[in-house]
Amino acid sequence: MPLSNLKIIDLSRLLSGPYATMMFSDFGAEVIKVETPNGDDTRHLGPPFIEDWSTYFLSINRNKKSISLNLKTEEGKEILLKLIEEADVVIENFRPGTLERLGLSYEVMKGHNQGIILASISGFGQKGEYAQKPGYDVLAQAMGGLMSVTGEKGGTPVKAGYSFADLGTGMWAAFGILVALWERDRSGKGQWIDASLLDTIISWQTYLASSYFATGVNPEPLGTEHPNIVPYQVFEAADGNFVVAIANDKMWSAFTNKLNLDTLKSSKYDTNKGRVTHRDQLLQILKDTFMQRTRTEWDEFFTEIKVPVGPVNQLSEILQDPHVIERGMVQEKESSEIGKYKTLGIPLQLSRTPGSIRTFPPKLGEHTESILQDIGYRIEEISKFIDQEVVKTSQTKLSTK
Numbered sequence: 001m002p003l004s005n006l007k008i009i010d011l012s013r014l015l016s017g018p019y020a021t022m023m024f025s026d027f028g029a030e031v032i033k034v035e036t037p038n039g040d041d042t043r044h045l046g047p048p049f050i051e052d053w054s055t056y057f058l059s060i061n062r063n064k065k066s067i068s069l070n071l072k073t074e075e076g077k078e079i080l081l082k083l084i085e086e087a088d089v090v091i092e093n094f095r096p097g098t099l100e101r102l103g104l105s106y107e108v109m110k111g112h113n114q115g116i117i118l119a120s121i122s123g124f125g126q127k128g129e130y131a132q133k134p135g136y137d138v139l140a141q142a143m144g145g146l147m148s149v150t151g152e153k154g155g156t157p158v159k160a161g162y163s164f165a166d167l168g169t170g171m172w173a174a175f176g177i178l179v180a181l182w183e184r185d186r187s188g189k190g191q192w193i194d195a196s197l198l199d200t201i202i203s204w205q206t207y208l209a210s211s212y213f214a215t216g217v218n219p220e221p222l223g224t225e226h227p228n229i230v231p232y233q234v235f236e237a238a239d240g241n242f243v244v245a246i247a248n249d250k251m252w253s254a255f256t257n258k259l260n261l262d263t264l265k266s267s268k269y270d271t272n273k274g275r276v277t278h279r280d281q282l283l284q285i286l287k288d289t290f291m292q293r294t295r296t297e298w299d300e301f302f303t304e305i306k307v308p309v310g311p312v313n314q315l316s317e318i319l320q321d322p323h324v325i326e327r328g329m330v331q332e333k334e335s336s337e338i339g340k341y342k343t344l345g346i347p348l349q350l351s352r353t354p355g356s357i358r359t360f361p362p363k364l365g366e367h368t369e370s371i372l373q374d375i376g377y378r379i380e381e382i383s384k385f386i387d388q389e390v391v392k393t394s395q396t397k398l399s400t401k
Contacts, residue, residue, distance in 0.1 A: 001028025002353040006181075008032070009083050010064070011092035013040040015137070015163055016121045016197070018060040019170035020177075021091055025063035026346050026355035032083060032371060033066045037392045039364040051338045053361075061361035062343065067372070068365035068392035071102055075390040080104065082375045085112050089177055093121040096131045106192045116190045117180045119173045125196035135197055140165035144201025149208060151221040158221075164204075165197040172200055230275040230282060234312055235290040241312040242295045244302055248272065254305040261289065335360035368393040 006029040010021040018033075018040070025031040033040070042057040049055065070076040081104075084090060090109060092099065099105050099120075106118045120126055123135010141147050141159045151158035176193040184190060202209075207228065208219045219227055224243070226232040232245045246252050249271055256264045263285050268274045275282055290298065295311050302309035311317070319330050329345040337360055346355040368391050372382050385391045 001356070002350070003027045003029040006030070006089070007087045008089045008091060009034060009080070009087045011090060011094070012121065014042055014093065015060065015166040016170040016173070017091050017093040018042070019167055020119070020121070020174040021064065022060050022062060023171070023174045024089075024177075026357065027353075028355070031064040032087075032367070033061065033064045033362065034071075034080065034083075035066055035068050035364060037068055037070055037389065039068070043364065050341065053338060058341075058343070058361050062357055063359050064362055065367035065371060066362035066365055066394075067368045069368075070390050070392075071104070073388070073390050075385060075388070077103060079372065079375075079377075079385075079391070081109070081112050083371070084109050084116055086375065087113065087116065088181065089117045089119065091119040091121070091173065091177070095134065096120070096122050096126045110190065114189060115184055117177060117184065117193065118190070119177050119180075119193040119195065121169055121173050121195050121197075123197050125199060126194045130198070137163040137165040137197060140197035140201050144198050145205060145208075146201050149219050149221050152223045153221060155221065165201050168200040168204065169195050169197050172203075225279075225283075228276065229272060230279050231286055235287060237290055237293060237295045237298055239294045242290075242298055243308075243310055243312060244298070245308040247308070251305075251307045255302075255307060258301070258305055259289070261285075331357060333357060333360070337363075363394040365391070365393040366395075369395055 003024055006024065008021055008024055008029050008031045010017065010031050010033045012018055012021065013035070021029075021031045021033070040057065040061070042060070043054055045056040046054045050058070069079060071080060109116050109118060122131070123140060124130035124133055138159050141150075141164065142157070144165070146164065147157040147159055150160060173193060173195040176195060180191050180193060211227070212218065222233075224234040229245075229247055232247060234241050234243050246255055252269070252272075252275070256269075264282075268278055269282055293301070299309050299311070313321075318324060324330060327345070328349075329347065330342060331345050332340060332342050334340050343357065346357070348355065369382055372385070372391070373379075377385075382391070382393075386393060
């Protein structure tokens with residue numbers, strides 16, 4: 001697989017870090033998930049559970065190995081540093097300063113491996129006034145401005161339906177790791193990557209921020225409407241909701257010519273500028289019009305004139321859609337733990353070296369023994385570590401190599 005020579009030590013938990021490392025493990029990287037004796041917090045998040053497995057944990061930890069390590073012990077730190085000596089990347093999402101307090105700073109890691117790349121994910125970054133402030137996804141969405149533009153006009157601020165800040169920062173961290181790996185090929189040196197949830201949300205403001213810089217006016221929530229394009233939103237048909245995106249004047253002309261509705265033939269609607277200026281009046285005409293046909297009828301209407309259109313799906317609809325199934329975005333797997341189960345597929349499709357879902361998420365400490373043996377520890381030493389609660393294993397009996 002394309003990343004089969006890449007070794008990542010994953011000290012992260014919850015969502016952002018594990019999502020980033022799953023991106024790598026899906027393409028063959030060896031990801032060693034280092035967990036506390038109690039395990040990643042998401043192992044216990046639920047319901048729902050499947051056979052005592054948290055569905056939250058299952059969603060972001062496939063294709064990984066697990067070692068349970070007590071980093072509050074000197075022996076635990078020594079084991080981690082031995083793992084780092086043979087690794088390419090370490091990823092963590094502790095609060096800034098935690099690694100330093102544990103005696104596991106980037107400088108210490110670099111002393112054991114000059115080429116190591118450390119990716120740190122936090123709420124507000126490794127430096128700055130808010131660095132020590134506890135941070136979660138909902139806080140980043142609020143402070144970063146996302147909630148101020150999400151929701152209906154005049155309504156209470158609303159967060160996005162899932163964890164944009166966490167998932168987005170995980171993806172930025174993964175991108176940063178790839179950049180650092182590429183640069184290391186030239187310099188032979190690693191580096192420290194600092195990714196924060198707040199920075200991610202701010203970076204995604206793009207055209208909203210640009211508009212604010214130009215006008216000094218704060219953007220407001222518009223429901224599903226677009227501040228710069230009309231019509232570009234959800235409408236209600238006779239049998240449910242759908243989205244239409246008439247993104248330019250050519251599309252608008254094709255729409256009005258086919259519909260042939262007198263109330264839409266005013267010159268004030270001919271340009272996007274005019275449609276934005278007269279938004280309220282135009283939208284009322286469109287809302288009344290779209291109620292007269294079904295979603296399927298409007299889908300056929302707009303598809304024929306090559307205007308983007310689609311239904312507002314529930315998960316139960318889109319996850320059974322034949323197109324989604326053909327794309328491999330829903331896959332059925334089987335494991336010894338829970339039998340047959342469904343999981344989301346890999347959204348990045350490579351023609352020659354695709355990713356794959358190979359192994360079920362690991363039990364806590366499932367690979368502790370084999371990982372320790374790989375870095376030179378004998379069975380006797382591992383047994384001692386278990387007795388001293390330095391490590392934890394899911395195995396009831398140790399094997400010999």
